[in-house]
Amino acid sequence: MSQISISINGRKYQADEGETVLQVAQREDIYIPALCYHCDLLPHESCRLCMVEIEGEGKLKASCTLKAFDGLRVLTDSELVNRVLAVNLELLFAQHEGKCEACARKDSCKLRQAVIKFSNKEKFVADKYSDRKKDKLKYQFGPSIMFDPAKCINCENCATMCAKQTKGGFIRPRESKYNFEVSPSLANDHDCIYCGQCIVHCPTGALSEVEDYPEVQKLLKDSTKKVVFQFAPAIRSSIGELFGLPPGEIATGKIFSSLKRIGAYKVFDTSFGADVTIMEESEELINKIVSGENEVMFSSCCPAWVKYLEFYEKGFVKYLTSVRSPHIILGGLIKTHWAKHNNINPKDIVVVSIMPCTAKKFEAKRRELRVNGFNPVDIVITNREFAKLLKEANINLADVEPSESNDDIMGSFTGAGEIFGASGGVLEAAIRTAYFKTTGKSLEHFEFKAIHELNGIKELELKVNNQKLRFAAVSGIENVKIVLDKLKSDPTYYSCVEVMACPGGCVAGGGQPLPIDDEIRKMRSKGLYKADRENRYRESHANPDVVELYKGFFESDRMRHRICHTKFAAKNKGVIKRIK
Amino acid sequence: MVNIIEKIEQAGLRGRGGAGFPTATKWQAVKKQELQGKKIYIIANGSEGEPGVFKDEYILKKYPTEFIEGIKIALVEFADSEAVIYLNHTYYDWYAKRLASISKGFPINYFRKTARYIAGDETALISHIEGKRDEPRIKPPYPAESGLHGMPTLVNNIETYYRVFQIAKDQYQNKTFYSISGSGIKKQVYDFPVDYTIKEVLVKSGNWPKDDFFIQYGGGAAGSIYLPEELDNVLPGAASIIIFNRNKTNPYKLMRYWAEFYAKENCDKCTPCREGSMRILEMLKEDRFDRERVKELFLAMEQSSFCPLGRGMSAPYKSLIEKVIR
Known part of the structure; x- marks a missing residue:
């Protein structure tokens, strides 16, 4: 690749052929308020806040599409740039309800960031125009996602992403007399899968999770309740970002400590549940292969993916494994096995899952997952909500001394469970255990580098007992569509497919700290693989507490089945609420 | 025999859609793609959404055969090609049937425009035909390289095809x-x-x-x-x-007419055009036209709008304010 040199604000910078001026500026930490730009999407060029001046021409160009060429000279801070950007920012801010202090996205809002940067410039007046959207009602999609049109700046990023994540797009621009408004489709053949990718790509607070953490705060103060937390594998390598730590830094020990400090009765690592999921899933996979039933098996850990099949691809539902997702299994165990062991009335237990995900809020409410009349998980909060929970209790996670799980029956967890958060992790963990179960020995190499990469479709071929088997790990529904097309003509093409609805897997889930880009996805995944390497147990079946569980409580097939398995079925459109 | 593209070039024909781009240059660019064996789309732009412009309708009414002949010349010039005649809904309802009877036997299809003014822009028009939102696209690629369904596409105004017919028959009188x-x-x-x-x-x-x-x-x-x-x-x-x-025209009423038009007929994709056109209309409706503020809006539109519609929107206002309102 040939190197070129461009000048930004009079300083020289190296650029690669094909790079845009915005990419160079972002790498060099030169601020350009590119609101609608997201590296996952083709530049839409709609916000017009990334304009730069071509030196000597007195003309502005959008830096998100302006390709760097040798000798190019641009200004990002000239008088002309500032005058034009001030107007555009005033216009955008006037169609945005600026209730920043109460906004769920306060700290990840690119519009607010831009307004703060511009507020010291003489030309800029934040409230020059009347707010044209202030009377809009909010929408709530299922129990997961909040959409506030009053904060929408019409960039369409959510709609573009939603079209990739669903069929035809659930949130989309709807035309009205003068303008279009982004709004959810009311048609019966479009629904939200609750993946939260709209939130990840929304530059403002128009899209956010339904916040449940205030409920958790209330319950923590309720002396009649025992609040038991569990946290997903994927949050340990990203939560630190909201406290100034670099992406990928593993914070498992700090999570245990800080949850105890806010008054958790008990803290579990969902990785334990992941180990149980793997025990069950590997069994199902082996049975399938041994019995010669060669049709594919899909993972079901991702509730957005499950919803996608149940709503958009009903014919494929039958291929989903019947195994429940890790936090549901762990929740079920907490309210039965663990409660009994500790002599606690399950009625007094509130299980709170900290998840990288907005769809988990939906999953936890599924009635078919109940165990003995209880929801295995009572409340799901996202990783972002978790950070708020800590901050509002004046706890800085970065400063907290790490500690360990101290539970005597479900306290240990394996590296296999920890990698569940990365695309390919579930598949790798399943293969480790399935290999052991069929051959009686451990794999020589635990890691399959091919599925550690960031690609949306990762394939793996393995020879087990002279049988050649094909596997795939897929992330992003857009990629899922390609794989499903393949399976439509041949359902035996793959033996097992792991699917995560969010591009890159749970490390980049809809409930994760923002911003998210490919570099951050890579760093968060790497963190999980490092945690795996540093864990003394790397196979789910080697987890000593899991071994005990199967020797004891799970001796009863009925109990094991009730806690670990379910049935999935076609679903109709979910609830869309309008809120004042 | 002289090649038609050379003849167009010699005649110095410029596109009749308003932008005045040299027609031969467009045809040459498409020719280059055709020589690589690609399928070519030929589009006649009959959206005619601009108020005060009605000559495409005049051609459809008076010279439909000549116009279709012009399209056929393009169909012959580009080996593997297919034509789409894009008509605003009124023209479609009034003239498509008759045109279709003239073009019978040729690969010429008709498309009824239901979209806004902006869909007269060649890239927005292509998006609309493809069933997408009628927004202009980022250029390059130009339609000549990648247009309708990703194929090289020749987009010309209805009158341009009519003039091509005249050129081919040596009847063109500039x-x-x-x-x-x-x-x-x-x-x-x-x-x-x-x-x-x-x-x-x-x-x-x-x-x-x-x-x-x-x-x-x-x-x-x-x-x-x-x-x-x-x-x-x-x-x-x-x-x-x-x-x-001059004595009977209320310039503020005239501006309000433009403002209504732009606020409705733009694609609403980019901030300065979408919000700017709205705010100008708002000021005119509420009878508080603020020249200083409007000046700022015009600068932002001219300098940062995505497409020529937004960049050029200030021209009528500015010239009216400067010359008539003063």
């Missing part, structure tokens, strides 16, 4: 159709040489007003305002003249 309308005159189309000054056009058509007047040239939305003393020139833009009686 003329263009002027749409003339306005206060006190009959709305009519005139076929005059392209190098006529506006004064000549008005005088020779018998439309030079007796009372004090000003005109809008280049379309009833996008055109600029000119005073009588400025008309000894050939002007750029669509050949459309709208005459306003």
